[in-house]
Amino acid sequence: MSTGTAAESAMRGGTAVVDLRSDTVTRPTRAMREAMLAAPLGDDVFGDDPSVNALQERIAGLLGFEAALFVPTGTQGNLCALLAHCQRGDEYIVGQQQHCYRWEGGGAAVFGSVQPQPLEHQPDGSLALADIEAAIKPDDPHFARTRLLALENTLGGKVMQMAYLEQATALAQRRGLGRHLDGARLFNAAVAQAQAQGSGSDAFAQARRIASLFDSVSVCFSKGLGAPAGSALCGSRELVARARRVRKMAGGAMRQAGMLAAAASHALDAHVERLAQDHALARRLADGLAGIEGLQVEPPQTNIVFVDLTGPARQRSAALLDHLAQAGVLATGLYRLRFVTHLDVEQAGIDRAIDALRAFLRA
Structure with missing residues (x-):
């Protein structure tokens, strides 16, 4: 399962580091770097970078939209979407644990005076339909104007089921x-969904199926797909035109961005179907930790594994990340650890993480 980057892994005390903090830590493969170097370039602010234009047209077509906008980050993609959908004094309904509410600095409120209306999640990560319905404000000057429902897929590695997405978006x-x-x-959700559907289903078809339920979709190329940076916001031509203005105000209009766009295009060619390998490694990690006293493992649906520390292990949690780092394994969390598999992780690294956790709990 070598990707051409394993040999470039960071070293700590002579040991290759297994970085499971996030799938954002990937580095471009050799083939991706070659694609970046070969990319024809222009000035994207003037709209004449051919590599950016090709990527935007491609991802919009793949997901069934009229247009797309290449942006530096997923955070900016969500910000452009929220401010393209909503005006000052509007609000969007969102989950408490969704990235565009909890982890993006309150950008819609800070920059757009758009109010979030956060809701609690159900155990499967969804928002209860009754809660969504109840959160929609009447047309009354006492209230912010409810304009948008924002969902996330995957959420913490959980795949939102199609039946739920259909019901929520129809509401x-x-x-x-x-x-x-x-x-x-x-694409992690799409790969998992395609596998569940069995033979005859592919990830691109499932991604388009999911996207068809929404007016806009942001897609990140720098997570499991392995590009060094970049996301795309897809929607109607009118929405993307509004989002382009927001991108400019937010400082996200880049010049010769075609090198990054070429990396994203290569990722679509080479790194979508292989996400299944990341999911398999996440299951291997979860299976290897299951049944160990002091650990409660949440079975992964895609490439993210959550592990809760219990009993005496919880009291020693502050020392665990240091122990793992000494063993060449990087993770995040305290009482709840998060491990994320990606294209720079191989089976040997997963087995080392399992061994390191077992050793800590035996100590």
Whole structure:
């Protein structure tokens, strides 16, 4: 399962580091770097970078939209979407744990005076339909104007089920709301969904199926797809035109961005179907930790594994990340650890992480 980057892994005390903090830590493969060097370039602010234009046309077509906008980060893609859908004094309905609410600095409120209406998640990561319905404000000057439902797929590695997405987006449409999907890991969801469907289903078809339920979708290229930077916001021509203005104000209009766009295009060619390998490694990690006293493992659906520390192990949690780092394994968390597999992780690294956790709990 070598990707051409394993040999370039960071070293700590002579040991290759297994970096499971996030799938954002990937480095471009040799083939991706060659594609970046070969990319024809122009000035994207003037709209004449051919590599950016080709990527935007491609991802829009793949997901069934009229247009797309290449942006530096997923955070900026979501910000452009929220401010393209909403005006000052509007609000969007969102989950408490969704990235565009919890982890993006409150950008819509800070830059756009757009109010979030956060809701609690159900155990499967969804927002209860009754909660969404109840959160929609009446047309009354006492309230912010409810304009948008924002969902995320995957959420913490959980795949939002199609039946739920259909019901939630139909509710939003019936109540006159726009529908935005934070699809930072959309292709992880699509690969898992295609595997569940069995033979005859492919990830691109499933990604388009999911995207068809939304007015806008943001997709990240720098997570599991392995590009060094970049996301795309897809939507109608009118929405993307509004988002382009927001991108300019936010400082996200780049010049010769074609090198980054070429990396993203290569990722679409080479790194989508292989996400199944990341999912398999996540399951291997979860299976290897299951049943160990002091650990409660949440079975992964895609490439993210959550492990809760219990009992005496919880009292020693502050020392665990240091222990793992000494063993050449990087993770995040305290009482709840998060491990994320990606294209720079191989089976040997997963086995080392399992061994390091076992050693800590035996000590």
